[in-house]
Amino acid sequence: MSLQTVVSLLPPLAKTPTKFTLSGFAEGTLLLINVIGASIPPCISSCPNQKEAISWGVGAPCIARYADRLIFGVLELEPTDAGYNTGDVPSAVNLTQFDLVWESLMDSVVKKASMGSSTLKYATGEADAATFLKIYALMQCTPDLSQENCDLCLRQSAIYYQGCCHGKQGGYVQKPNCLFRWDLYPFYVANASTSATAPSLSPPLSPASPSPPSSTNTTITKEDGGISSQTITVIVVPIVIFIVAVAIIAVALLLKRRKKTRQQDVNNNDSSKEYSLQFVFDVVRVATDNFSDVNKLGQGGFGSVYKGKLHNGQDIAVKRLSQNSGQGEQEFKNEVQLIAKLEHRNLAWKNWNAGTALEIIDPILRDGSRSEMMRCIQLGLLCIQENIAYRPTMGSVVLRLSSFSISLPVPSRPAYLNMHSTSESGTESGSYIYESDQSKCKTSEVSVNEASFSEFYPR
Incomplete structure (x- = not known):
């Protein structure tokens, strides 16, 4: 078939050569007249009287195209024709x-094809994907394209295929200026001058025993010679993970060390406090007048409690364990240390003013409602106010404990115990006198040692 015959096949509007541009190529050649001539009639029959048409041919890769505008040297990425083999990549092959x-392989073939001459931009290539499994690829651009545009056209074709047909065992993508095809069997005649160098990667994996790829031996380079983002990720991610792990371990060790140091400080403080609370037995015996019954404050299940006075005038209370006491040495030390912390006779009032009232609550009980605890402490302080008239009645206390809608007043200063022992002879007697806001006097019995008192009349 001659070129004149091919031109005669164009539609009527293309009879004048100056109106239309004819472009085409077949596998490995600038213009293969017979192939292109066979491709034009289907275009005319499918698109009669059209000013522009394109045919990618049937069988051998080729492009036949005509238009009533300049198409030489112009890169056009659409329209796109694509297809794929319905079979998948063998499951025994490691897909990664x-x-x-x-x-x-696609990168190597793209570079080889785009670096072709002004008469031929065509390349093929093959690479071992696994034992007894090869990948074959063919790429070609219209020779009128520049190297840059041919490279771009072919790379866009490869990206298009990955987006539509990834995982299949073969396929093709065709655009107005380029075409690309790959498969798992040879479908072209290899030529040493147009064959791309096979990529050098780690040894192929056997289909019978696939294993993860060794990423440390694989480096993918971009067309401009730089390292790809995939390689950078493989390098950077393990480093970041290692640094984060080291930081977490360091913080954990630091916190553990601080906790251990804090616990040692607490133990040292407790030991020093325990030591400071120890007295020689003779000093205690003298202070209590040899545990005289006159100084006896009370009797408990573990022993008797005596009041005493040290040589410096400080009043003390001494608990002496009885022989029949069930309380051991450790329990006794714990009780002494707890009592030693109560350094103020109005401890609750002191913490209330400091805003630390919850400090008097046992730590085991602090998991409950803080508002309920604060309300109970406030009610307790209201019940021990110095002015009796300000103290709530029991009925009022019960009501306020059962209803949180009733607001509580701010407690005033608590009362101190002021004993006034009187008798006609001016000596100590068994009564005391106090005066209330109602200007009434009452007389009640008090204990001999003035350590406690009882009132027999309700308020």
Whole structure:
């Protein structure tokens, strides 16, 4: 078939050569008249009287195209025709390793084809994906394209295929200026001058025993010679994970060390406090007048409690364990240390003013409602106010404990115990006198040692 015959096949509007541009190529050649001539009639029959048409041919890769405008040297990425083999990549093949080989082969073939001459931009290539499994690829651009545009057209074709047909065992993508095809069997005649160098990757994996790819031996380079983002990720991610792990371990060790140091400080303080609370037995015996019954404050299940006075005038209370006491040495020390912390006779009032009232609550009980605890402490302080008239009645206390809608007043200063022992002879007697806001006097019995008192009349 001659070129004149091919031109005669164009639609009527293209009879004048100056109106239309005819472009085409077949596998490995600038213009293969017979192939292009066979491709034009289907275009005319499908698109009669059209000013522009394109045909990618049937069988051998080719492009036949005509238009009533300039199309030489102009890159056009649409329209796109694509297809794929319905079979999938064999399941015995490691798909991650397969993708690495595939991408590297496509990159090599793209470079080889785009670096062709002004009469031929065509390349083929093959690479081992696994034992007894090869990838074959063919790429071609219209020779009128520049190297840069041919490279771009072919790379866009490969990206298009990955988006539509990834995982299949073959396929093709065709655009107005380029075409690309790959498969797992040879479908072209290899030529040493147009064959791309096979990519050098880690040894192929056997289909019978696939294993994860060794990422440390694989480096994928971009067309400009730089390292790809995939390689950077493989390098950077383990480093970041290592640094984060080291930081977490360091923080954990630091917190553990601080906790241990704090606990040692607490133990040292407790030991020093325990030591400061120890007295020589003779000093205690003298202070209580040899545990005289006159100084006896009370009797408990573990022993008797005596009041005493040290040589410096400080009043003390001494608990002496009885022989029949069930309380051991450790329990006794714990009780002494707890009592030693109560350094103020109005401890609750002191913490209330400091805003630390919850400090008097046992730590085991602090998991409950803080508002309920504060309300109970406030009610307790209201019940021990110095002015009796300000103290709430029991009925009022019960009501306020059962209803949280009733607001509580701010407690005033608590009362101190002021004893006034009187008798006609001016000596100590068994009564005391106090005066209330109602200007009434009452007389009640008090204990001999003035340590406690009882009132027999309700308020």
